[in-house]
Amino acid sequence: MDKLSSALAGGSGIFFIHVRFLGRFLAVLLLLLLLAGCRTREQKAPGANRPSGAVSEAGGSRAGVEPGRVSGPEPEERRLPGGFGLQLMIEGLEEPVYVTHAGDGSGRLFIVERRGKVRMFARGRLAEEPFADLSSLITHRGAEQGLLGMAFSPLYPEEPFVFFSYTARDGSSVLARFRVDPGDPGRVEPASREELLRVPQPYSNHNGGHIAFGPDGYLYFGLGDGGSAGDPQGNAQNPGLLLGKILRLDVSEEGRDKPEANRAQSREEEGREEKGYRLPPDNPFAGRPGWRPEIWALGLRNPWRFSFDRVTGDLYIADVGQDSREEINFEPAGSPGGRNYGWNAWEGTLRYRTDVKPGTPVTFPVAEYATRQEGCSVTGGYVYRGRRIPVLWGIYIFGDFCSGRIWGLRRTGGAWKMGRLLDTEARISSFGEDEEGELYVVDYGGRVLSFVPGDVPVPEELR
Numbered sequence: 288m289d290k291l292s293s294a295l296a297g298g299s300g301i302f303f304i305h306v307r308f309l310g311r312f313l314a315v316l317l318l319l320l321l322l323a324g325c326r327t328r329e330q331k332a333p334g335a336n337r338p339s340g341a342v343s344e345a346g347g348s349r350a351g352v353e354p355g356r357v358s359g360p361e362p363e364e365r366r367l368p369g370g371f372g373l374q375l376m377i378e379g380l381e382e383p384v385y386v387t388h389a390g391d392g393s394g395r396l397f398i399v400e401r402r403g404k405v406r407m408f409a410r411g412r413l414a415e416e417p418f419a420d421l422s423s424l425i426t427h428r429g430a431e432q433g434l435l436g437m438a439f440s441p442l443y444p445e446e447p448f449v450f451f452s453y454t455a456r457d458g459s460s461v462l463a464r465f466r467v468d469p470g471d472p473g474r475v476e477p478a479s480r481e482e483l484l485r486v487p488q489p490y491s492n493h494n495g496g497h498i499a500f501g502p503d504g505y506l507y508f509g510l511g512d513g514g515s516a517g518d519p520q521g522n523a524q525n526p527g528l529l530l531g532k533i534l535r536l537d538v539s540e541e542g543r544d545k546p547e548a549n550r551a552q553s554r555e556e557e558g559r560e561e562k563g564y565r566l567p568p569d570n571p572f573a574g575r576p577g578w579r580p581e582i583w584a585l586g587l588r589n590p591w592r593f594s595f596d597r598v599t600g601d602l603y604i605a606d607v608g609q610d611s612r613e614e615i616n617f618e619p620a621g622s623p624g625g626r627n628y629g630w631n632a633w634e635g636t637l638r639y640r641t642d643v644k645p646g647t648p649v650t651f652p653v654a655e656y657a658t659r660q661e662g663c664s665v666t667g668g669y670v671y672r673g674r675r676i677p678v679l680w681g682i683y684i685f686g687d688f689c690s691g692r693i694w695g696l697r698r699t700g701g702a703w704k705m706g707r708l709l710d711t712e713a714r715i716s717s718f719g720e721d722e723e724g725e726l727y728v729v730d731y732g733g734r735v736l737s738f739v740p741g742d743v744p745v746p747e748e749l750r
């Protein structure tokens with residue numbers, strides 16, 4: 288969700304006034320998902336191979352896909368009459384920006400509120416006491432600042448940790464780890480906070496903030512270009528900075544027990560603070576002079592939500608545009624990483640700064656839409672892998688924060704097809720999955736909606 292403050296001021300019309308006359312600064316603000324399955328420590332240890340085929344052998348209960356059915360409904364089943372709908376599930380939230388699950392079989396949902404609280408939804412009701420309250424640690428003054436990302440350890444509850452990304456009081460982007468209270472799984476221990484990474488932010492907007500574990504067990508952390516408009520400092524193409532990148536970090540307990548080789552390397556390159564993470568040895572730029580070894584992908588403006596397909600391991604990255612193109616990028620499972628998504632030389636498939644020469648080849652989005660015509664700020668979603676709605680199986684579902692429009696995207700025969708699924712009244716700040724792969728929409732106005740079977744048809748091009 289980018290351009291949030293202007294949307295709050297009354298919608299995209301106001302937004303465009305900002306864009307034109309105030310110099311386009313603007314404002315805003317990412318699941319998780321995990322693994323194609325496996326529950327054992329061995330299988331999910333960081334560095335385990337990412338699934339590389341269309342279908343992995345995984346698909347246990349955690350993925351919500353039965354081992355014998357990892358490919359989902361048969362094609363004819365997807366073509367049966369019927370469609371989908373959206374149903375109100377939770378209301379009364381304050382500026383919710385994300386929903387996720389613990390992966391522990393409890394069926395609980397956790398809703399992230401931008402102002403710092405995490406609410407727990409269990410057995411059909413919202414718990415009164417917050418699961419976590421980071422209000423005192425964060426600032427939410429800028430519309431894109433606040434508590435922005437959350438991910439449980441892929442080994443939770445065996446490793447009882449939950450990770451958050453937020454805007455610290457000094458405006459920096461912070462990645463921190465907390466422990467869940469061993470005596471009360473409905474509460475994190477405030478005093479258990481361990482700060483793993485802090486990245487200074489030159490402006491209040493474009494903080495990215497999404498965190499999600501990949502099927503390889505590593506934590507992916509998206510950071511925006513630092514803000515203002517147009518990336519005036521050239522951060523997204525600067526290999527020596529973490530801004531405008533997706534990082535790949537080893538935050539596992541196992542890694543902590545290993546020799547300090549990686550940690551030492553990182554410390555040396557940084558030249559200052561000790562870090563609470565290790566570097567995966569196969570990160571794409573590890574050891575390359577001038578490059579931060581944490582970088583997985585670069586050339587991003589403000590990645591607002593990315594996700595791994597829980598069946599295939601493919602990665603989808605939504606990147607918010609400046610004022611012309613909202614885009615979806617795709618990275619197939621098994622990719623070695625290192626992709627440059629183009630910003631600020633390119634905005635989607637349009638040239639943005641002709642004087643900026645990307646230092647590595649650019650990967651263009653697989654789908655995009657016009658910023659001023661169909662919305663204002665893309666919100667990335669998930670490939671639907673639930674059981675309730677066979678017609679949606681395998682479709683990547685995403686939306687726009689300002690227009691409330693929801694699209695589907697599917698690759699068939701090597702070609703990407705994008706189709707409109709539904710226009711909503713929601714200010715779509717995020718999508719999220721539960722343990723079973725069922726999908727939810729987060730409405731910044733305070734609600735979580737659930738995808739359910741219904742009478743809204745799925746367009747032919749997506750079937």
Ligand SMILES: [Ca+2]
Pocket residue numbers: 586606614628629630633634635651652
């Ligand atoms: Ca791009």
